[in-house]
């Protein structure tokens with residue numbers, strides 16, 4: 001075999017049979033990594049990272065910013081968290097050229113049972129938080145389901161989940177932020193203290209300052225979720241019931257739907273309960289041998305009848321983690337096979353960070369060319385029309401549908417109504433597009449135009465292809481610009497949001 005033939009063969013294996021690398025290397029390394037990081041974090045937690053260390057750690061962030069300030073300021077600033085560790089799908093190319101500020105703040109600082117809040121440092125993950133809160137009978141009002149998502153990323157970006165039709169996005173139940181600004185000062189902000197900064201922080205993607213802690217509202221939790229599955233074979237019917245459930249005065253606590261074809265899907269509504277009732281079976285979907293959740297949901301469609309199940313709370317919160325929604329089926333095609341699940345299910349899923357770290361160039365190109373990962377947020381009344389357009393442009397199934405409320409607050413997410421809030425739906429499209437004529441940039445641009453025209457927004461953990469003008473039309477920059485103008489050195493230190501999230505300008 002010549003060198004070129006060997007390279008081509010290796011590329012073929014890496015692209016077509018990535019599961020070999022995942023099974024042989026990534027799953028065992030993920031396990032070792034998990035054991036090591038749990039141990040390391042535990043020691044860090046016990047020895048260095050106690051709440052009293054917080055002030056010292058914030059000072060370390062300040063001194064790095066002040067060192068940059070004292071220099072020639074020819075570079076800009078971003079967090080030192082490497083791109084491969086982050087959940088954002090877009091590549092943070094700027095990490096190589098910007099000055100990296102280490103914000104190694106990993107602790108849950110305080111759970112205040114009286115005021116029902118938790119104070120966290122930015123690298124606290126959703127998995128860590130749900131594990132800390134569960135024994136106390138508490139939960140975040142909304143738990144973004146992938147457990148490696150961090151408080152920092154969710155505050156600076158956004159977070160949405162199936163209770164968001166009541167509580168809104170992650171920003172809507174955050175009560176206070178503590179930030180290190182570009183002049184090296186520390187400020188706290190809330191709706192009553194520095195409100196402009198408080199409302200401009202969400203969706204700012206680290207372009208106003210470095211988050212060092214956040215106070216987040218928590219809610220009482222119960223042991224199980226009683227989940228009702230309702231299959232539909234007509235989009236209009238599913239859409240009608242989805243909207244009706246979301247807008248009810250006293251809605252179910254959890255609502256989501258999965259579409260398996262343009263015209264068929266399952267609507268799921270759930271509530272927390274303390275006891276398992278006799279109207280449904282107990283289903284611990286988080287067990288290592290359990291079938292992937294979306295496959296279980298699909299069976300309710302095939303059976304074509306309403307069903308009720310009782311699911312342990314944490315299993316429900318992390319229901320899409322073990323299969324990364326349905327993304328893992330492209331990487332480990334037999335991952336849901338019973339033999340695999342019973343023998344090796346406990347090793348799943350591989351760490352997203354390791355998948356990103358070891359992703360060969362050929363796979364990156366393949367994802368760029370023939371894979372969609374996008375969440376588009378549109379007012380819920382446009383749901384049916386949106387599905388039509390998504391079908392024509394992408395034809396990717398399943399589709400994730402999750403209703404959420406946007407409150408009429410100042411900031412980048414401006415709603416076009418005078419009411420207190422407006423109901424939206426998150427349309428999550430993850431997979432290989434089958435639509436004829438699909439081309440990543442033109443097809444995504446047409447979807448972006450549809451979303452913008454219907455007063456919607458694009459989630460920014462993935463790439464946006466909008467122009468700067470289109471981006472500014474989608475996200476209201478009035479308050480954001482005002483805050484950037486008013487904060488000393490802010491514009492020297494950080495690019496605009498668009499400069500980070502658009503692939504063509506991100507350097």
Ligand SMILES: Cc1cc2nc3c(=O)[nH]c(=O)nc-3n(C[C@H](O)[C@H](O)[C@H](O)COP(=O)(O)OP(=O)(O)OC[C@H]3O[C@@H](n4cnc5c(N)ncnc54)[C@H](O)[C@@H]3O)c2cc1C
Nearest residue numbers: 038041042045106107125127128147286314315318321349
């Ligand atoms: C005492 C202690 C203190 C710690 N302190 C810190 C700290 O200060 N800072 C820090 O960063 N880390 C800390 N950690 C580590 C941290 O908790 C973990 O590294 C990380 O958050 C992973 O948590 P997890 O809940 O996802 O892991 P696990 O609960 O072990 O889950 C393993 C995997 O299985 C899946 N899974 C788990 N439960 C379910 C379910 N019910 N349904 C479906 N899938 C499921 C998920 O995919 C998950 O990735 C600490 C750990 C301990 C034990």
Ligand SMILES: NC(=O)C1=CN([C@@H]2O[C@H](COP(=O)(O)OP(=O)(O)OC[C@H]3O[C@@H](n4cnc5c(N)ncnc54)[C@H](OP(=O)(O)O)[C@@H]3O)[C@@H](O)[C@H]2O)C=CC1
Nearest residue numbers: 078079086087088150152153156157158159160206210211
């Ligand atoms: N269910 C959900 O809601 C889901 C949400 N997501 C998205 O994933 C992203 C979160 O992923 P995660 O890995 O946690 O975060 P990332 O590391 O990807 O960070 C996201 C952004 O937040 C900035 N940021 C993070 N921490 C800080 C901080 N302490 N100070 C200042 N800026 C900070 C980052 O800045 P920098 O570039 O400088 O590092 C980056 O621009 C969000 O965009 C979220 O919307 C993804 C999947 C599901």
Ligand SMILES: CC(C)=CCC[C@@H](C)[C@H]1CC[C@H]2C3=C(CC[C@]12C)[C@@]1(C)CC[C@H](O)C[C@@H]1CC3
Nearest residue numbers: 087089324325327352355356359373375428430
């Ligand atoms: C519920 C919301 C709002 C979003 C869910 C998004 C997820 C489906 C994606 C977020 C990060 C994505 C990554 C991958 C799959 C899809 C996500 C989990 C990969 C695992 C795909 C394979 C690549 O090699 C690595 C990717 C890392 C990020």
